[in-house]
Amino acid sequence: METQTAKILDGKALSAKIQQSLSAQIQELQPKFGRPPGLAVLMVGDNPASAAYVRGKERACEKVGIASFGKHFPTQTSLAELEDTIAALNNDPQVDGILVQLPLPEHLDSVKLLNQIAPEKDVDGLHPVNMGRLVRSEEGLRSCTPAGVMRLLEEYQIPVQGKQAVVLGRSILVGKPLALMLLEANATVTVAHSRSHEIKSITQSADILIAAVGRNGLVTGEMLKPGAIVVDVGINRVVDASGKDRLIGDVHFESASKVAEYITPVPGGIGPMTVAMLLQNTVKSYLTRF
Structure with a gap:
């Protein structure tokens, strides 16, 4: 019987190495900058898989020294309320990244919502401006x-x-x-x-x-x-x-x-x-x- 010959590309080990390096970078910069980096993750509804992913992201933030500004909304939240939340986070000097956990409940237009995020805070790299920069091989969030x-x-x-x-x-x-x-x-x-x-x-x-x-x-x-x-x-x-x-x-x-x-x-x-x-x-x- 043939056995496995392929070598494993170990994402878990590399992720730990990257997180270690980010943690050291944040420890060095935080005293100079006067605050840690901040990430806001918005989740709507109670999809169990999404909830598990969001918890994982928040734990990872904590581990490297990034402040979490997580917001959890009930399923029936309106688009207008979420747009207002994003507008406030765009203007919040403590927040460097904004992420909307997908998928969203069916009544919400995810494209419209993602387009509200300021491109420089779009850490998911999904804003048309960041996508356009990728098409042109320009610097931007990927x-x-x-x-x-x-x-x-x-x-x-x-x-x-x-x-x-x-x-x-x-x-x-x-x-x-x-x-x-x-x-x-x-x-x-x-x-x-x-x-x-x-x-x-x-x-x-x-x-x-x-x-x-x-x-x-x-x-x-x-x-x-x-x-x-x-x-x-x-x-x-x-x-x-x-x-x-x-x-x-x-x-x-x-x-x-x-x-x-x-x-x-x-x-x-x-x-x-x-x-x-x-x-x-x-x-x-x-x-x-x-």
């Missing part, structure tokens, strides 16, 4: 998950330039910004999605394959080029036979890890990197204020 993917590849010294990169998924959160970041790093990029034909032949051409679709086990070992770099951005909750729920990715880890050279685990791969990039964006925004 989307956390794709930035985390790029940072992880860099840490393991995986060359991107000239490589065939395939991104599965075209969401505004991951697929599109990640394709732009890979282009910026001089990869040849293909974006495949639910309407693409011959997915298997597309994935088999990839030196670097990034799965960001949200369908568990979509990518199997036979869909990969031997020696490919496989990055799994998918986070899917499944309930096993005993009734316990667990997280699995878009990649069928067992079969893929026999073919790939490097692979990210789920959990412990890109999830922790997203949080690390959020903290890094908050500190970056903090530094521009002084």
Whole structure:
């Protein structure tokens, strides 16, 4: 029986290393600046997965010395009330970053709300101004998950330039910004999605394959080029036979890890990197204020 040959891209370890470095930076700067960096996370409703993510972000902030200005709103909160809250946070000198936890309840227009965030405080990198800067390869706050993917590849010294990169998924959160970041790093990029034909032949051409679709086990070992770099951005909750729920990715880890050279685990791969990039964006925004 073939055993796993792929080396693990350990996002958890790299995230801890980045957080340690941010913590040291904040300890040094806080006495000079007279306050810590501040992050406001807005959550609407009681989606249990969102609540868990928000708690994780707040704990990470506490660990590195970022002040949390979390606000939790009931499900029926109006768009106007949330817009007022964002306007106040835009003007709050204690707050460097503002993040709206998605998904929002159905009656709220998330695009309209995200567009209210001042671009320099948009630590999720989703404002059209920051997206536009990414398109033009200009300095700006970058989307956390794709930035985390790029940072992880860099840490393991995986060359991107000239490589065939395939991104599965075209969401505004991951697929599109990640394709732009890979282009910026001089990869040849293909974006495949639910309407693409011959997915298997597309994935088999990839030196670097990034799965960001949200369908568990979509990518199997036979869909990969031997020696490919496989990055799994998918986070899917499944309930096993005993009734316990667990997280699995878009990649069928067992079969893929026999073919790939490097692979990210789920959990412990890109999830922790997203949080690390959020903290890094908050500190970056903090530094521009002084």
